[in-house]
Amino acid sequence: MAIYGAPVPWALVGFLSVVVALPAVAEPAALLTGVPPVSQQARDLFAQAPAPPLPSTPEVRPLEGFAESRLDQPLFAPFRREGTVRESSRAAYVVTRRQIEVQGARTVQEALRYLPGVLSDGTAGTQLGASSSQFIRGGDSPQTLVLLDGRPINDLGFQGSYDLSEITTDAIERIEVVPGGGSTLYGANAVGGVINIVTRAVSEQPATTSVRLTAGSFGLNEQSLQTSGTSGPIGWRVGYDRTQATNNFPFTIDSVGFSGIRQNADVVYNNFNVRLEAALSPRTDLTFNLIANNKDLGAPGGVPLPIPGSVGQFNSLSSDARQFTNNWLTDLLLKAKLGQGEDSRLTARFYADFLNYRFDAPVSLGTRDEIAREDYGLQLQHDWRVSPGQNLIYGFDFRTTHALNTTFNYPSTTTALNYEGDVTQGAFFVRDEIAILDSLRLNLGVRQDLSSVVNGSFTSPSAGLRWEVGEDTAIRANYARSFRAPLISDLYYRLRSPFFNIDGNPNLRPEQGDSYDIGIDQKIGEAALLRLTYFSNTVSDTISFVFSDPFFTSGTYTNVGLVRTTGVEATADIEIAPFWYFSANYTTSDPRILQDSDPTVLGKQLSFRGADSFNASLAYESPGGWYAGVFVHSIGSFFVNNANTESLGGYTTADLKLRLPLNNAFVLNAQLNNLFNQQYQVYPGYPGLGLNFRLGLTLTL
Structure with a gap:
């Protein structure tokens, strides 16, 4: 069976057949794809929040259901x-x-674990603190745009991504994942998709304070304090989180019969968050937001397996290698309603980010690498409801990044400058949403980015359609053109030594993406919702490092490669009985290399991005807030090189999550993860975390 030429596994066909055959049941509930549902109490809370006007419908809907x-x-x-x-x-x-709370997710990376469309386990291990990767529709982490409250935080001065394991979840209200190109609204890096992290607003109560203590396997301990409140026109939220884990966990790599204890994988977080909100007038609000991410992480490298030639034959970076990050993300946001109505809104945001990274390995490598980045940006936007059936959004974005990279050599006590440079980007964008009919909505957008980089300017159009075929069925279709800008390290890196001669390339072009998808949202009575999406994502002019000599001592960055990824995302959310909820999602991805500097990899599957994923959860939640859920997370086998000569087997883990309200003030959270102690690798020589537990107590006053 195939959909537009893309092979569909028979497991998916069976999965969809079962969902369509399920009978409707009537108990209302709210449930999100791939994660557990919420109680009636939580639904009442959601209902209190103001919602934007919805498209008109042929008739008044009954009481909101599942x-x-x-x-x-x-x-x-x-x-x-x-x-x-x-x-x-x-x-x-x-x-x-x-x-986030019922899952016990301590970082944004952990919170993404059960979602469709994104491979979030990464390649550095799955222990707390391990650096994250997020692969969406064949794209890697630098091709996934990460937003904080709608503004970009991707690191354009270093790796091009943002490590989502650094952001703890105390200050997070929700996390949105939108697969497919997103450059029309947000600019560079939105080739594979967009992840938007939305921070928590202040409490409307005079003062609310919560304290959480958590302990768990492998030395995990956490202390968190959050306080929030409102006094007159001023509101605040202030929080601190300290998390520590030794992460000395046992592992077994079955393929070579090797067991050991993971060493030098410990982590310490010291994270702060501050939010201040001021109502300057009944129609104007000012918000200041600060998030400080500080992480001290052991960097053990790959496990040195004892069998020569085996998958994962890597040397450890030794017990002395450590990675330090100290990131400060700040922004000031002004929202104003213009005129006397509700149809014209102006948003102005200024942000400043300061990112510092240090990799220190005085014994194993004899070096200390440091990278400092400063990032300043401005967003101006006008949201104008031209008529009941038309909404126009247009504005201007500006961002400038400065990066400095040096390496200190311990034996010679000398410091080398690897690169220093700036990249400045400005852009104009417009997006028009039009209701052609009550049941048919069209959106058209275009963005023009202007860059200080040679050949760095880019035009990003997009078009989308949503057709409500009936009250229970909607069809979706989209096209988007997107891009990834060259990094400062790609442009200006320079290394001269007796062994290496490496240069950046200031003439690099942006990577270009063309994304198509078509899908359907199908209600099944009031008890279930099925969503199915077929996608095709093509990325050209990919930026790669190419050696220019057979001894791998010299080379530069260049635009090579063309990759096309096709696949399917399927989700089902079902209330199977009063207070019982089932959720499942399946994602298949086939990224094929169509052009490359190495002709032997043509037609092969792109490494790491081709794993299929399946997630499911079965949960019970009582009206009083008692919660119990079982989660299954399954990743299929995947290649670890573009030649497709080496691969890692798939793995399946099962987790148990519990939430027990002891009284109005105390809540006990417990989780038992990887119940069957599944042993697996996310990268050759990088084992996943085995059986582990967490136990937390939260006091709210």
Whole structure:
């Protein structure tokens, strides 16, 4: 069986057949794809929040039920304004605050684990603190744009991504994942998709304070304090989180019969968050937000397996290698309603980020590498509801990044400058949402980016369609052109030594992406919602490092490669009985190399991005807030090199999550992860975490 030429596994066919055959049941609930549902109490809380106007419908809907609540989840990223899942022509997946809490997700990376469309386990191991990777529709981490409250935080001065394991979840309200190109609204790096992290607003109460203590396997301990409140026109939220884990966990690599204890994988977080909100007038609000991510991480490298030639034959970086990050993300946001009505809104944001990275290995490598980046940006946007059926968004973005990279050599006590440079980007964008009919909505957009980099300017058009075929069925279709800008390290890196002669390339072109998808949202009574999306994503002019001599001592960065990824995302959310909820999603991805500097890899599958994934959860939640859920996370086998000569087997883990309200003030959270102690690798020589537990107690006053 194939959909537009893309092979579809028979497991997916069976999965969809079972979902369509399920009978409807009537108990209302809210459930998000791939993560557990929320209680009636939580639904009442969501209902208190103001929602934007929804498209008109032929008749008044009855009391909101399961599928309606799912479609009415708040969503920002596909529109660059507050909207809902129902309004989006794009497939979008959301993790809410409630679900972060019942999952016990301590970082944004952990919170993404059960979502469709994104491979979030990374390649550095799955222990707390391990550096994250996020692969969406064949794209790698630098091709995934990470937003914080709708503004970019990708590191253009170093790796091009943002390590989502650094952001702890205390200050996070929800996380949105929108697969597919997103450059029309947000610019560079949105080739594979967009992840938007939405921070928590201040409490409307005079003062609310929560304290959490958590302990767990392998030396895990956490202390968190959050306080929030409102006094007159001023509101605040202030928090601190300290998390520590030794991560000396046992592992077994079955393929070579090797066991050991993971060493030098410990981590210490010291994270702060501050949010201040001021109502300057009944129609004007000012918000200041600061998030400080500080992480001290052991960097053990790959496990040195004893069998020569085996998959994963790597040398450890030794017990002395450590990675330090100290990132400060700040922004000042002004929102104003213009005129006397509700149809014209102006948003102005200024942000400044300071990112510092140090990799220190005085014994094993004899070097200390340091990278400092400063990032300043401005967003100006006008949201104008021209008529009940038309919404126009247009504006201007500006961003400038400076990066400095030096390496200190311990034996010679000398410091080398690897690169120092600036990249400045400006852009104009417009997006028009038009209701052609009550049941048919069209969106058209275009963005023109202007860059200080030679050949760095780019035009990003997009078009989307959502057609409500009936009250229970909607069809979605989208096209988007996107790009990834060259990094400062790609442009200016320079290394001269007796052994290496490496240069950056200031004439690099941006990577270009063309993304297509078509999908359907199908309600099954009021008890279930099925979403199915077929996608094709093509990325050309990929930036790669190419050696220019047979001894691998000299080379530069250049534009080579063309990759096309096709696949399917399928999700089902079902209330199977009162207070019982089932959720499942399946993603298949086939990234094929069509052009490359190495002709032997043509037609092969791109490494790491080709794993299929399956997630499922079965949960019970009582009206009083007692919660129990079982989660299954399964990743298929995948190649670890573009030649497709080496691969890692798939793995399946099962997790148990519990939430027990002891009284009005105390809540006990417990989780038992990897119940069957599955042993696996996410990268050759990088084992995943085995059986482990966490136990936390939260006091709210």
